[in-house]
Amino acid sequence: MDIPKTYDKNREKDIYKRWIEKGYFHADVSSEKTPYTIMIPPPNITAKLHMGHALNNTIQDILIRFKRMQGFEALWLPGTDHAAIATEVVVMKELAKQGITKDSLGREGFLEKLWEWNDIYGGEIINQLKKLGSSCDWDRQRFTMDDGLSNAVLEVFVRLYNEGLIYRGERLVNWCVKCGTSISDAEVDHEERQSHLFHFKYPVVGEDGMFIAFATSRPETMLGDTAIAVNPKDERYAALVGKKAYIPMCDREIPIIADDYVDPKFGTGVVKITPAHDPNDFEVGLRHDLPRINILNDDGTINENGGADYEGMTREDAREKITTKMTELGLFIKTVEITHSVGEHDRCGIIVEPLMKLQWFVKMEELAKPALEAYKNGALKFNRERFGKIYSNWLENIRDWCISRQLWWGHRIPAYYCANGHITVSKDVPKKCATCGDTSLTQDPDVFDTWFSSALWPFSTLGWPEKTADLEKFYPTDVLVTDRGIIFHWVARMVFMGEKFMGELPFKDVFINGTVQDEHGRKMSKSLGNGIDPLEIIDEFGADVLRLMLVSGNAVDNDTRFFRERLEPARNFLNKLWNATRFVMMNLEGMSVADYASTDEPSALINFPVEDRWIASRLARLSAEVTEKMEAHEIGMAAQKIVDFVWDEFCDWYVEMVKPRLYAKGDDPATRESRNDAQYTLSLVLSGAIRLLHPFTPFITEDLHIALSDAMGMPLIDSRDTTINNATIMRAMWPISHPNEIDPVAEKCIDRIKEAVRGIRAVRTEKQVPPSQKIAVQIIPTDPESTALFTETSAAVAMLSGASGVTIIDTAPQNAISVVVSGATIYLPLDSLVDAEKERARLTKEQKKLQQEIARIDNKLANEGFTQKAPEALIQAERDKRENYTTMLTKVEGELAGLC
RNA sequence: GGGCGCAUAGCUCAGCUGGGAGAGCGCCUGCCUUACAAGCAGGAUGUCGGAGGUUCAAGUCCUUCUGCGCCCACCA
Numbered sequence: 001m002d003i004p005k006t007y008d009k010n011r012e013k014d015i016y017k018r019w020i021e022k023g024y025f026h027a028d029v030s031s032e033k034t035p036y037t038i039m040i041p042p043p044n045i046t047a048k049l050h051m052g053h054a055l056n057n058t059i060q061d062i063l064i065r066f067k068r069m070q071g072f073e074a075l076w077l078p079g080t081d082h083a084a085i086a087t088e089v090v091v092m093k094e095l096a097k098q099g100i101t102k103d104s105l106g107r108e109g110f111l112e113k114l115w116e117w118n119d120i121y122g123g124e125i126i127n128q129l130k131k132l133g134s135s136c137d138w139d140r141q142r143f144t145m146d147d148g149l150s151n152a153v154l155e156v157f158v159r160l161y162n163e164g165l166i167y168r169g170e171r172l173v174n175w176c177v178k179c180g181t182s183i184s185d186a187e188v189d190h191e192e193r194q195s196h197l198f199h200f201k202y203p204v205v206g207e208d209g210m211f212i213a214f215a216t217s218r219p220e221t222m223l224g225d226t227a228i229a230v231n232p233k234d235e236r237y238a239a240l241v242g243k244k245a246y247i248p249m250c251d252r253e254i255p256i257i258a259d260d261y262v263d264p265k266f267g268t269g270v271v272k273i274t275p276a277h278d279p280n281d282f283e284v285g286l287r288h289d290l291p292r293i294n295i296l297n298d299d300g301t302i303n304e305n306g307g308a309d310y311e312g313m314t315r316e317d318a319r320e321k322i323t324t325k326m327t328e329l330g331l332f333i334k335t336v337e338i339t340h341s342v343g344e345h346d347r348c349g350i351i352v353e354p355l356m357k358l359q360w361f362v363k364m365e366e367l368a369k370p371a372l373e374a375y376k377n378g379a380l381k382f383n384r385e386r387f388g389k390i391y392s393n394w395l396e397n398i399r400d401w402c403i404s405r406q407l408w409w410g411h412r413i414p415a416y417y418c419a420n421g422h423i424t425v426s427k428d429v430p431k432k433c434a435t436c437g438d439t440s441l442t443q444d445p446d447v448f449d450t451w452f453s454s455a456l457w458p459f460s461t462l463g464w465p466e467k468t469a470d471l472e473k474f475y476p477t478d479v480l481v482t483d484r485g486i487i488f489h490w491v492a493r494m495v496f497m498g499e500k501f502m503g504e505l506p507f508k509d510v511f512i513n514g515t516v517q518d519e520h521g522r523k524m525s526k527s528l529g530n531g532i533d534p535l536e537i538i539d540e541f542g543a544d545v546l547r548l549m550l551v552s553g554n555a556v557d558n559d560t561r562f563f564r565e566r567l568e569p570a571r572n573f574l575n576k577l578w579n580a581t582r583f584v585m586m587n588l589e590g591m592s593v594a595d596y597a598s599t600d601e602p603s604a605l606i607n608f609p610v611e612d613r614w615i616a617s618r619l620a621r622l623s624a625e626v627t628e629k630m631e632a633h634e635i636g637m638a639a640q641k642i643v644d645f646v647w648d649e650f651c652d653w654y655v656e657m658v659k660p661r662l663y664a665k666g667d668d669p670a671t672r673e674s675r676n677d678a679q680y681t682l683s684l685v686l687s688g689a690i691r692l693l694h695p696f697t698p699f700i701t702e703d704l705h706i707a708l709s710d711a712m713g714m715p716l717i718d719s720r721d722t723t724i725n726n727a728t729i730m731r732a733m734w735p736i737s738h739p740n741e742i743d744p745v746a747e748k749c750i751d752r753i754k755e756a757v758r759g760i761r762a763v764r765t766e767k768q769v770p771p772s773q774k775i776a777v778q779i780i781p782t783d784p785e786s787t788a789l790f791t792e793t794s795a796a797v798a799m800l801s802g803a804s805g806v807t808i809i810d811t812a813p814q815n816a817i818s819v820v821v822s823g824a825t826i827y828l829p830l831d832s833l834v835d836a837e838k839e840r841a842r843l844t845k846e847q848k849k850l851q852q853e854i855a856r857i858d859n860k861l862a863n864e865g866f867t868q869k870a871p872e873a874l875i876q877a878e879r880d881k882r883e884n885y886t887t888m889l890t891k892v893e894g895e896l897a898g899l900c
Numbered sequence: 901g902g903g904c905g906c907a908u909a910g911c912u913c914a915g916c917u918g919g920g921a922g923a924g925c926g927c928c929u930g931c932c933u934u935a936c937a938a939g940c941a942g943g944a945u946g947u948c949g950g951a952g953g954u955u956c957a958a959g960u961c962c963u964u965c966u967g968c969g970c971c972c973a974c975c976a
Contacts, residue, residue, distance in 0.1 A: 386905075629916095640914075770930080871919085
């Protein structure tokens with residue numbers, strides 16, 4: 001049995017295809033197994049897979065594959081998000097290239113284009129997820145606008161409306177005058193801009209020659225002023241409160257009021273209040289019951305409320321004209337340069353206008369409470385405390401949620417208006433007004449905020465509001481893996497919707513992954529053009545390499561920098577693993593497994609040679625550690641431990657150690673048994689490591705697992721499901737750590753062997769002995785145990801240290817270089833290379849080092865605080881070390897004396 | 901203004917509940933040793949940002965300062 005010399009990354013396609021055909025990703029709702037569920041954060045149908053997706057989905061796939069192997073009924077449910085405004089903007093841009101506008105198509109025509117877009121690009125990102133190796137249950141793939149999910153959206157709206165948790169109200173919304181839509185706070189970018197602060201004054205009514213001076217950065221809003229406000233504690237203006245100011249442009253008198261909102265130290269300590277066009281002023285207006293005068297049209301021009309002189313003008317022109325007018329009236333004071341931040345629509349860059357609109361809102365107070373409580377009482381956990389703070393901070397300061405968007409792409413709000421102004425809310429199109437029976441109803445033209453539907457994702461995807469078997473089995477989900485950017489957009493909303501409609505948290509664990517940045521630590525973004533396409537990387541290196549790279553070398557919850565050089569260690573490791581497997585398979589000839597238990601774990605190795613017991617012990621520890629790290633979602637750590645084990649312990653030490661046993665000629669029972677034990681241990685330990693690695697690099701491990709299982713000639717039967725065997729690693733058993741395999745004695749022995757080998761190698765390098773020159777190594781052990789150990793492993797030590805042979809002696813030879821290690825003194829008879837002076841120097845250095853170590857330990861042990869308060873085990877460890885060093889020091893000093 | 905993160909070897913970063921500073925890359929030396937040169941062996945490299953404090957013991961906990969970066973709110 002042999003496998004190709006190098007791994008072919010192009011195999012990934014075929015492997016994935018076979019997984020799909022075999023249905024390995026499918027979660028069985030009628031299974032007896034404990035469910036484990038992850039809902040994918042549905043990517044927008046506008047998106048191409050980017051590095052953030054690659055990381056996010058790699059993490060999810062690692063967790064789901066891990067749990068699947070552990071024997072859970074693992075469901076990773078995939079899907080896409082219609083992403084209302086994001087998609088509209090992209091499609092509009094595409095159409096603009098062909099000279100087509102949204103309006104020319106009309107609502108129906110435009111939606112047709114969007115569904116076409118969804119067919120093409122919605123599928124694209126799914127294909128990209130598949131290339132990454134994502135083991136999603138594609139039979140359950142959902143889309144936020146498919147029938148089932150749309151039904152859930154309407155159901156939720158109607159229920160909340162009927163409970164009085166949804167209302168329609170006039171509120172200031174962020175309005176984009178270009179897109180003609182309201183946008184959420186989160187879609188507003190704040191930019192520092194150079195601007196002017198205009199100082200004006202209004203005459204005080206009835207007080208001839210008296211004025212009140214104020215500053216504004218937006219003179220055009222003066223047309224909508226309905227008050228002038230000062231701080232109630234500000235004595236300068238105390239006398240004016242209750243009087244009126246006069247706006248000459250509008251010929252309107254407005255009250256001078258007192259409100260804490262005003263900062264007396266800023267500017268003149270006077271603020272003009274425009275409730276219809278400023279969020280703070282809106283609040284002030286509510287407190288003082290001020291009229292709200294909307295002076296703007298939806299396109300940003302002045303409307304009829306601005307007065308005949310200004311109606312139809314742009315914001316900028318009106319500003320100009322008003323300033324001129326005020327100057328003519330002698331009411332202009334000065335202009336000051338300021339920089340202040342202005343809100344821009346993140347999709348088009350146009351300055352956002354706060355505008356009064358009739359919108360649909362969700363009352364948040366009642367809904368937010370349990371969501372906040374869940375975090376406070378520990379039912380909902382974040383992988384980092386700081387993310388939880390973001391979450392709770394937002395919920396604590398929550399405002400009602402505006403859920404209507406003036407778009408066409410999305411779920412249309414099921415509210416119908418009759419000619420008499422009544423509202424009928426209904427899932428099905430109503431025939432007549434519920435209030436007056438009027439039959440000429442028009443549906444609200446708006447659609448829902450995209451987050452309104454994705455908030456339902458954890459249960460709408462499982463069939464809610466129907467009581468489906470899926471919902472019963474797979475809700476709640478186990479962990480949510482997402483980016484920190486949508487903690488409140490999405491995470492918080494899923495939590496309160498889950499609590500509200502399922503009566504249960506949608507998940508207990510939230511894992512926020514880091515951001516993938518470019519090599520300079522900048523965010524990867526379209527505008528910077530510094531994004532790296534994961535698909536290109538997959539084409540060049542394979543998905544396994546990309547995946548391993550993404551989760552190695554840094555903690556996945558920290559931000560990480562992507563650069564191509566980081567791919568190489570991952571690629572090199574997989575090459576190493578490939579070759580190690582190739583080596584093992586090349587040396588399994590003649591192996592008989594008949595004598596061994598038919599189990600997939602190395603056990604009953606009691607009578608095996610020490611190195612076999614050692615590597616089995618190390619694998620047992622590794623399995624326990626990796627499992628623990630995976631449960632704790634420290635997947636970078638888990639990956640690192642597997643890599644280290646395979647490369648360092650398995651390849652660099654164990655494989656080299658057993659070569660003499662594999663290569664041993666002869667067919668006598670002892671030789672054959674020794675070889676067989678080595679073959680058995682090699683293959684089982686490697687198999688275990690490959691299975692531990694599978695969640696990280698699914699493709700290569702699948703090929704290796706199948707090939708190795710075949711070569712071993714013993715099926716690795718999954719003890720939980722005897723119908724499935726080594727046909728796929730996906731259904732192979734996750735290695736379990738058996739306590740009886742952990743063998744501290746064997747571990748200590750191999751540590752000594754390693755120390756001895758390193759000692760010999762160091763001397764060889766120092767003396768520039770070429771590898772081709774084999775040296776006869778002689779060893780004087782310090783105690784009977786060491787004698788037994790070095791006797792048993794002499795062939796292995798010889799192999800590892802390039803010796804022609806290793807013999808145990810009892811008197812020091814002449815003209816040999818001596819190396820003192822734990823448990824032995826080693827002699828290298830390099831007569832011609834022995835230089836007494838150099839040896840003295842080397843040994844003296846060694847002596848000094850040991851003396852320093854002993855002094856350090858003595859110092860520590862002399863400290864009463866330490867001996868009284870430190871744990872006993874730690875103190876004992878120090879004492880043991882001291883004893884070992886003392887023995888070694890004696891030997892070194894003996895060698896020094898012998899040099900004379 | 902409020903909140904948060906980062907600062908550890910030349911570079912990129914690990915170091916969980918405090919117990920003798922680590923990895924990869926790069927660098928130096930020697931090796932194409934029949935699994936792997938995408939490799940093997942050996943080696944050099946750090947006042948763990950500064951200053952205080954708690955402790956028998958601090959990269960790890962507390963305070964503070966400095967330098968980068970992020971998020972939220974917002975300046976009329």
